[in-house]
Amino acid sequence: MSTANVTVMGIFALDLAFRSPRLPVWGETVVGSGLQVGPGGKGSNQAVAAARLGANTTFLSKIGADAFGEIALRTYQDAGVNTDFLVRAQDEATGAAAILVQEDSGENAIVVCPGAAETLTKQEIDRAEERIAASACFLTQFELPIVLVEYALALARRRGVTTILNPAPGLPCPDSLLALCDYVTPNEGEAEALTGMRVSTIEEAEAAAEQLMERGAGHAVITLGARGALVKSATISQHIEAFNAGRVVDTTGAGDAFNAGFAVALAQGKGLVAAAQFGCAVAGISVTRHGTSPSMPRREEVDALLAKH
Numbered sequence: 046m047s048t049a050n051v052t053v054m055g056i057f058a059l060d061l062a063f064r065s066p067r068l069p070v071w072g073e074t075v076v077g078s079g080l081q082v083g084p085g086g087k088g089s090n091q092a093v094a095a096a097r098l099g100a101n102t103t104f105l106s107k108i109g110a111d112a113f114g115e116i117a118l119r120t121y122q123d124a125g126v127n128t129d130f131l132v133r134a135q136d137e138a139t140g141a142a143a144i145l146v147q148e149d150s151g152e153n154a155i156v157v158c159p160g161a162a163e164t165l166t167k168q169e170i171d172r173a174e175e176r177i178a179a180s181a182c183f184l185t186q187f188e189l190p191i192v193l194v195e196y197a198l199a200l201a202r203r204r205g206v207t208t209i210l211n212p213a214p215g216l217p218c219p220d221s222l223l224a225l226c227d228y229v230t231p232n233e234g235e236a237e238a239l240t241g242m243r244v245s246t247i248e249e250a251e252a253a254a255e256q257l258m259e260r261g262a263g264h265a266v267i268t269l270g271a272r273g274a275l276v277k278s279a280t281i282s283q284h285i286e287a288f289n290a291g292r293v294v295d296t297t298g299a300g301d302a303f304n305a306g307f308a309v310a311l312a313q314g315k316g317l318v319a320a321a322q323f324g325c326a327v328a329g330i331s332v333t334r335h336g337t338s339p340s341m342p343r344r345e346e347v348d349a350l351l352a353k354h
């Protein structure tokens with residue numbers, strides 16, 4: 046296994062995950078059955094997972110000088126994530142997320158406030174230019190302002206780095222941004238937001254992937270939860286099966302697990318299909334555990350799962 050450099054740009058959020066029988070409606074209180082507090086934020090989860098999978102990982106973001114920010118720093122220290130380009134704002138709070146996890150299915154609903162990360166600047170991204178340029182892959186999401194996402198993808202593209210956009214949470218976005226992405230990796234809902242098309246079957250996922258490529262993305266990977274993923278390039282259109290690694294208890298962060306695995310595998314030289322299979326294996330393990338960053342598996346666990354299949 047080669048060590049590859051991966052840079053992830055995104056947000057940290059402290060996750061407060063409540064297990065609940067169902068979603069409350071406005072004005073209602075529902076009594077939950079458990080609370081888990083831990084490190085989260087899509088970009089941060091992806092950076093932690095990439096480091097656990099063996100990549101030399103840098104996280105580019107901004108956190109506050111507060112207690113949640115301290116938790117972020119401890120998380121990166123434990124996982125071995127490079128924080129040279131993690132800015133600390135003196136006057137902004139670190140991000141936080143309220144997560145409801147459905148008790149039986151493990152499905153989730155999230156409200157996230159990015160906090161300090163939203164004040165990241167283009168100049169702060171520029172400071173990381175040489176680090177990005179030294180990376181095999183640059184991975185980002187839509188929890189930061191879209192203007193920064195486009196700016197950083199353009200920088201990575203200019204420096205010849207493979208770019209991956211995990212367009213989460215789902216938003217419509219301009220073709221100019223898609224054209225900066227070697228890979229775009231929405232889930233079904235995010236693919237609907239991006240394309241305006243219905244995406245619930247594998248055939249519909251394929252049609253959405255085709256539209257994303259026609260609009261400029263190099264490749265499209267639509268993640269399909271328990272059904273795996275659909276990968277599409279100019280020459281390949283293939284459904285990848287999900288991995289069953291045990292009982293599903295919490296699907297929160299499964300997309301982050303997939304994206305980290307996918308990015309690390311690409312960075313280590315795997316092709317589209319093998320990288321998506323690796324991502325599915327990482328996600329398959331993460332959903333058997335509670336939490337987001339804490340649920341991300343180590344390389345040996347993923348290799349062992351893949352060896353069984």
Ligand code: RIB
Nearest residue numbers: 058085086087142298337
């Ligand atoms: O993808 C899961 C993540 O989304 C959570 O960790 C939460 O913080 C939100 O950013």
